[in-house]
Amino acid sequence: MLKKYDYLIVGAGLFGSVFAYEATRLGKKCLVIDRRNHIGGNVYCENIEGINVHKYGAHIFHTSNKRIWEYVNRFAEFNRYTNSPIANYKGEIYNLPFNMNTFNKLWGVFTPEEAKNKIEEQRREAGISEPKNLEEQAISLVGTDIYQKLIQGYTEKQWGRSAKELPAFIITRLPVRFTYDNNYFNDRYQGIPEGGYNVIVENMLEGIEVRLNTDFFKNREELEGLANKIVFTGMIDEFYNYKFGRLEYRSLRFEHEILDMDNYQGNAVVNYTDRETPFTRIIEHKHFEFGTQEKTVITREYPAEWVPGDEPYYPINDEKNNELYKQYKQLAEKEENIIFGGRLADYKYYDMHHVIYHALKTVEKEFNLEDKMV
Incomplete structure (x- = not known):
């Protein structure tokens, strides 16, 4: 029996939206569903007081891949925003990433050689x-002072565990540089889409049927019957009904507040690195787009x-969970009509450019494209 759609795409985040856009361009009929009441997944922005509020945490697009940068610029204009977060340790302010400004404030050193000698x-x-x-890796990278003031408390809050219990690889993503450069990322390209991330996803899904407030698992039999293939971007263990057990994650809770002032903290992102402050950071959203509104949202x-x-945000990629994921991945690899992709399906933390890259590679593989997209 002919199915109504070529692809049922479960999840209207970046992975699902890129796949839907490319498949539709290739003449396929797609249905995109999402259990939330909006498209965009975790990059969704809500307009409050004229400010695009990143509802699920700060998202700054960055990449060194020119083709990925050119790809996202098809869907939105990007501003020149440069990610330069700062750290607040009990009222002391330090630059992030760790750089010569940080070392000077902490130790009074002026030259890279002095900073390296101190570390x-x-x-x-x-x-x-x-x-x-993680504790030993951090001290090896930046010394004891920076670890105790700017890493330990933040990291233990974020992961809910002692730094001594966390794997060393978590901290290796942290930039350390011996220049007076407050740009957090080393990537060649970065910025925020003008008008927020909704612009990108709306343009990708233009003309494609989307059903919101639709839970795949509550309507599984009916939905599976609609399409020849499924692109699944949710939790892989949930797809298999937790057959081998549940994968573990860290989650986040967001507390949004509208303030009757034009500038609360002078920066988009301020990390609170002491252990006693219950939150890890405060985001002031207007600074992502250089807003001049009379009010602000934090x-x-x-x-x-x-x-x-x-909502599962961060996979806990320790040995136990990675072994469990491998069991689910083996099942997934045997599927002929189901494509898995994205942060939850791959049980791996991805930045936005990684998600888009993997979605485009999946399209290449699915449609046997000779001209590589990325």
């Missing part, structure tokens, strides 16, 4: 040769242990 001195004092956990971001029903 090396603290490494030796700590006696760490082969880092076995968001306090609280880390939380994930429980079923919460």
